[in-house]
Amino acid sequence: AQKITQTQPGMFVQEKEAVTLDCTYDTSDPSYGLFWYKQPSSGEMIFLIYQGSYDQQNATEGRYSLNFQKARKSANLVISASQLGDSAMYFCAMREGGAGGTSYGKLTFGQGTILTVHP
Amino acid sequence: DVKVTQSSRYLVKRTGEKVFLECVQDMDHENMFWYRQDPGLGLRLIYFSYDVKMKEKGDIPEGYSVSREKKERFSLILESASTNQTSMYLCASTVGGRSYEQYFGPGTRLTVT
Numbered sequence: 001a002q003k004i005t006q007t008q009p010g011m012f013v014q015e016k017e018a019v020t021l022d023c024t025y026d027t028s029d030p031s032y033g034l035f036w037y038k039q040p041s042s043g044e045m046i047f048l049i050y051q052g053s054y055d056q057q058n059a060t061e062g063r064y065s066l067n068f069q070k071a072r073k074s075a076n077l078v079i080s081a082s083q084l085g086d087s088a089m090y091f092c093a094m095r096e097g098g099a100g101g102t103s104y105g106k107l108t109f110g111q112g113t114i115l116t117v118h119p
Numbered sequence: 120d121v122k123v124t125q126s127s128r129y130l131v132k133r134t135g136e137k138v139f140l141e142c143v144q145d146m147d148h149e150n151m152f153w154y155r156q157d158p159g160l161g162l163r164l165i166y167f168s169y170d171v172k173m174k175e176k177g178d179i180p181e182g183y184s185v186s187r188e189k190k191e192r193f194s195l196i197l198e199s200a201s202t203n204q205t206s207m208y209l210c211a212s213t214v215g216g217r218s219y220e221q222y223f224g225p226g227t228r229l230t231v232t
Contacts, residue, residue: 104175
């Protein structure tokens with residue numbers, strides 16, 4: 001079974017509008033972490049935001065927020081006020097096990113969603 | 120700033136050649152990773168290392184080996200390159216802490232002909 005599922009191969013959004021990129025995950029470990037990375041066409045992976053499974057509040061980093069619904073096992077990324085520079089591939093990823101444990105920080109990635117921002 | 124560098128951005132090799140991909144990080148990170156990225160499959164973990172000379176298989180280790188002789192350097196080796204190893208290879212490192220955020224190198228696009 002897929003541990004991380006991103007069901008949207010591609011998304012389009014108008015500049016200045018908000019967009020939500022979907023991510024669902026599957027784990028039986030009570031301690032885990034969820035990440036979003038951005039990969040522009042240049043290829044580098046840019047860390048955007050992190051949510052720990054025990055975090056009480058949804059994570060936010062500037063225009064990025066993570067809509068964490070633990071019971072639904074979803075961790076959607078919300079980008080507010082989209083900019084042309086947001087056009088990129090976006091990956092959701094999960095670390096199973098707590099930070100400091102024997103997971104060593106291994107990540108499992110979803111398939112990715114290509115976001116295109118239109119002017 | 121953390122810096123993770125990879126020896127080549129683009130590489131073209133012939134089937135059967137031995138290929139070395141090198142990754143260096145400058146932040147004294149303990150854990151290092153090699154992923155391959157293919158369209159529609161995301162990133163898949165090939166191998167990782169949590170200390171010098173220590174390594175563990177990831178999800179797709181077949182056809183690959185790794186070497187970590189120094190803490191800052193983690194090499195991926197294709198013993199006998201095949202066309203199905205044509206891919207983008209990404210190296211990452213992490214030191215732990217609250218999130219174990221991974222820092223990635225720029226990637227090596229390998230073509231095996």
